[in-house]
Amino acid sequence: MSCPQAASRASAPPTTTARAPGALPSKGWTASAAANAVRIKLREDISPAANLATFLTSTVEPEAERLFSDYLPYNLIDRDQYPGATELERHCVQTLAGLWNADLSTAVGTATTGSSEAALLAGTSLLRRWRHRGDTAGRKPNLVLGANAHVCWHKFCRYWEVEPRIAPAQQDLLHLSAQQARERCDEDTIGVVSVLGSTIDGSYEPVAGIAAALDELAAETGVDVPIHVDAASGGFVAPFLDPELNWDFRLPRVHSINASGHKYGMVPAGLGWILWRDPEARTNWLSFDTNYLGSTRANHELSFSRSAAPVVLQYYNFLRLGFDGFRDLHARSRATATSLAASLDEMGPFRILGDGSDLPVVVLSQRDGRHRWTLRELADHLGTHGWSVPVYALPPDRQQTDVIRIVVRNELTTGHAEDLLSAVRGYLSGAIATPA
Known part of the structure; x- marks a missing residue:
């Protein structure tokens, strides 16, 4: 059932009068215009599926x-x-x-x-x-x-x-x-x-x-x-x-x-x-x-x-996946995480603090020694390839150590993981140097 007032508001064009930030428009916009304005405000936000910082579910099936x-x-x-x-x-x-x-x-x-x-x-x-x-x-x-x-x-x-x-x-x-x-x-x-x-x-x-x-x-x-x-x-x-x-x-x-x-x-x-x-x-x-x-x-x-x-x-x-479905889905994520951790470890400059063997999460710091690059610079580079990865300091007693965390969820396939590794290798090939 539609609301007559809502129908009237939906037909009104967007106001063009300059207003203070946060002020309500004098008249309501059409539904499509309002939705488009929201999308424009959010267009710079990264796709949740590429957000390796979050543990949150970012994709669901159409039925869901x-x-x-x-x-x-x-x-x-x-x-x-x-x-x-x-x-x-x-x-x-x-x-x-x-x-x-x-x-x-x-x-x-x-x-x-x-x-x-x-x-x-x-x-x-x-x-x-x-x-x-x-x-x-x-x-x-x-x-x-x-x-x-x-x-x-x-x-x-x-x-x-x-x-x-x-x-x-x-x-x-x-x-x-x-x-x-x-x-x-x-x-x-x-x-x-x-x-x-x-x-x-x-x-x-x-x-x-x-x-x-x-x-x-x-x-x-x-x-x-x-x-x-x-x-x-x-x-x-x-x-x-x-x-x-x-x-x-x-x-x-x-x-x-x-x-x-x-x-x-x-x-x-x-x-x-x-x-x-x-x-x-x-x-x-x-x-x-x-x-x-x-x-x-x-x-x-x-x-x-x-x-x-x-x-x-x-x-x-619970109905859709059942026990076997949950097990298989999380097993794939853990396998992807442990493989990703092993590949990053083989590159040399990383110390693996979380290898994905419990939660499918990979955490790494730089190995001891001086480097001409930082984890934050690496994270910025990965951002140019569409990946969002967090860099943060460990708790106070280890606060001098920065780490990168990569949360592997079911959206991160082995192909995506290889793309991520390729971006890391590309950065290191140009940035890594012998420790001073």
């Missing part, structure tokens, strides 16, 4: 695009009006619970707006669990994490006034170790965040080793510290490629896990997931009952209204 468009107006929080969308969310939570080896009869979870909301929910649960002990008045809670932890965890600590106890990066270890985790825990530690798939180098942290160290701490001191696994990327990779890896709810000390559907879950940006092993781990403190959308419903999320479309696509992907 149509589903996303069809269900974009559906509000996931309106559970009485859209019970089918609620059922798809429940099914996705159960699927993830199975992939992460949870007890299907007790696991609880929800869709979130990315892993950042999921992390804030997880941190809140950990904080409330600590406060429920009853002897915490006047004491300062702390959270243990590695220097590679996502900024969302630093946001949680600042917003909720929790002390972040950050294990520094080491020369050959850019993530949290079991010993570092244990050393930083005490009776005021609300939890340890272990990262399954670091954005810095693509590595998995040793979740089982950290759990074992905390088991020893509990046996020796009585200090009982739960683990949250930030599996933003690895949660959709490890179950398919590393089924023998013990990192999930098989470990009793793991209380909660989050993952990003919009990364290796193959859904466009805007979808995260969080699961707790049982309602006690989530704590009822997160629950708010609302009745103004129909029947009384419990809401556990930080956000409220949001589109059901990402959840619809997650369910679609």
Whole structure:
């Protein structure tokens, strides 16, 4: 059904009167003129498929695009009006619970707006669990994490006034170790965040080793510290490629896990997931009952209204790919990443810090010695060939080291990888020199 006012506005020509930046035009434009103006504003943006900086899904099938468009107006929080969308969310939570080896009869979870909301929910649960002990008045809670932890965890600590106890990066270890985790825990530690798939180098942290160290701490001191696994990327990779890896709810000390559907879950940006092993781990403190959308419903999320479309696509992907499809897709990405890392290593001037053997991510720095070129100059050169690659400094204890990160997603074929390598070789042939 069309709106008469909208039809009238659509027929109006674009205004030509000069106006202050950001001011609304006096009359609306036609739909085609407005769309064209938007495209002109965005024409300098790189194609997402060529953006090797991002973990986010950048291409989907035409059928998925149509589903996303069809269900974009559906509000996931309106559970009485859209019970089918609620059922798809429940099914996705159960699927993830199975992939992460949870007890299907007790696991609880929800869709979130990315892993950042999921992390804030997880941190809140950990904080409330600590406060429920009853002897915490006047004491300062702390959270243990590695220097590679996502900024969302630093946001949680600042917003909720929790002390972040950050294990520094080491020369050959850019993530949290079991010993570092244990050393930083005490009776005021609300939890340890272990990262399954670091954005810095693509590595998995040793979740089982950290759990074992905390088991020893509990046996020796009585200090009982739960683990949250930030599996933003690895949660959709490890179950398919590393089924023998013990990192999930098989470990009793793991209380909660989050993952990003919009990364290796193959859904466009805007979808995260969080699961707790049982309602006690989530704590009822997160629950708010609302009745103004129909029947009384419990809401556990930080956000409220949001589109059901990402959840619809997650369910679609589970059906479309199945276990074998996810495994084959991610296996191809890992094979491309490890091959790319090996080829870059053979060139000589690069030190490989992430070889794609965990997450399909390649991270490299320059080998020791003086060079007449920098990684930033190399990245600029790759930009002229259509590739966007990030250059960034490692965490503070290694901040003198710049690195390039290449995130391999399913869009990056072996042919694309060879084109990228050819561009790197072309740059080095003209820029590399004997170290001074």
